[in-house]
Amino acid sequence: MSDSDNSNVVVVTGASAGVGRATARAFAERGAKLGLLARGEDGLEGARADVEDAGGEAIAVPTNVSDPDAVEAAAETVEDAFGPIDVWVNNAMVSVFSPAAEMTADDYRRVTEVTYLGYVHGTQAALERMRPRDEGTIVQVGSALAYRGIPLQSAYCGAKHAIQGYTESVRTELIHDDCDVQLSMVQMPAMNTPQFEWTKSRMPRQPQPVPPIYQPEVAARAIVWTVDRGKDELWVGRSTVKAILGDRLIPRRLDNMLASGGYDSQLTNEPADSDRPNNLHEPVAGDFGARGPFDERARDRSVQLWASTHRRPLALLLGLAAAVVAAALGRNDGSADDE
Numbered sequence: 001m002s003d004s005d006n007s008n009v010v011v012v013t014g015a016s017a018g019v020g021r022a023t024a025r026a027f028a029e030r031g032a033k034l035g036l037l038a039r040g041e042d043g044l045e046g047a048r049a050d051v052e053d054a055g056g057e058a059i060a061v062p063t064n065v066s067d068p069d070a071v072e073a074a075a076e077t078v079e080d081a082f083g084p085i086d087v088w089v090n091n092a093m094v095s096v097f098s099p100a101a102e103m104t105a106d107d108y109r110r111v112t113e114v115t116y117l118g119y120v121h122g123t124q125a126a127l128e129r130m131r132p133r134d135e136g137t138i139v140q141v142g143s144a145l146a147y148r149g150i151p152l153q154s155a156y157c158g159a160k161h162a163i164q165g166y167t168e169s170v171r172t173e174l175i176h177d178d179c180d181v182q183l184s185m186v187q188m189p190a191m192n193t194p195q196f197e198w199t200k201s202r203m204p205r206q207p208q209p210v211p212p213i214y215q216p217e218v219a220a221r222a223i224v225w226t227v228d229r230g231k232d233e234l235w236v237g238r239s240t241v242k243a244i245l246g247d248r249l250i251p252r253r254l255d256n257m258l259a260s261g262g263y264d265s266q267l268t269n270e271p272a273d274s275d276r277p278n279n280l281h282e283p284v285a286g287d288f289g290a291r292g293p294f295d296e297r298a299r300d301r302s303v304q305l306w307a308s309t310h311r312r313p314l315a316l317l318l319g320l321a322a323a324v325v326a327a328a329l330g331r332n333d334g335s336a337d338d339e
Helices: 018-028 041-053 068-082 105-133 153-178 216-229 238-247 249-262 305-311 311-338
Strands: 011-012 033-038 057-062 089-090 137-143 182-188 205-207 233-235 269-270
Touching: 011 018, 011 068, 011 105, 011 205, 018 033, 018 041, 018 137, 018 216, 033 068, 041 057, 057 068, 057 137, 089 105, 105 137, 105 153, 137 153, 137 216, 153 182, 182 216, 182 238, 182 269, 182 311, 216 233, 216 305, 233 305, 238 249, 238 305, 249 311
Parallel strands: 011 033, 011 089, 033 057, 089 137, 137 182, 182 233
Antiparallel strands: 205 269
């Protein structure tokens, strides 16, 4: 997918808010045609307006991704409107902030249906259309929590781990079949999204993303870059790199660190609102936009992401710097010999 190609058809699930909303706008700025899928009609209409303001076209399709028939019908609706789907971004999610001992079977079932099986349904619908054409890109919006579980989010961590395993399995089958459909996963850090205003919580204080926090536009740029480059996986943010590598190298030490600090890092000092609605089973009314309530603490850029997506110029820059340093040291050595 190139910047100059404005004919691409892109589907984004969970497009009504957060990372999905920012991603839809990022593709719209390149002139794409967007199929916007989510449950909340208020947010979908807001996302459609964002896309059109950014120069793209959009169709809003209210969809519960936990229903495979609904996802299939949404894919048909998008292709009827815009033609073959080129890019499918799986992003829709729900979660519960709660100790595992207080979780219910219904909590686990619902998070799994949306956050894991929603990705499976989206991937299957996309592959059904892309495989016969032997082209297309599917992006799974992942998380550092696809590798490293943390306290109070056992259902969400389990779902993200499942997505990782499912994606790797399907990718091997595509390679075996010599299929050119690209299946990618982008692992995200903590994001400033509205989920912290509507996620079901049993905690005594209001939830927050674990710092450092990034704006959803950082995630959107990473997703677009991954589609352009056809990369299998991209890690976003220094905290994501530390979590994934730490889990590989010092998993038991991380267990102890998260046991002691993983609770407070996910909670603000504000008491919980017992009357706050949540979106576990039904969308919360209203248009929440892309960003959550943590603007003052959220970063607009990731140095790590820039380095990961600019490796060639960075290597050239480092090589030039090394040459300059070597030349300077050589001159100093020559001066010393003359004395």
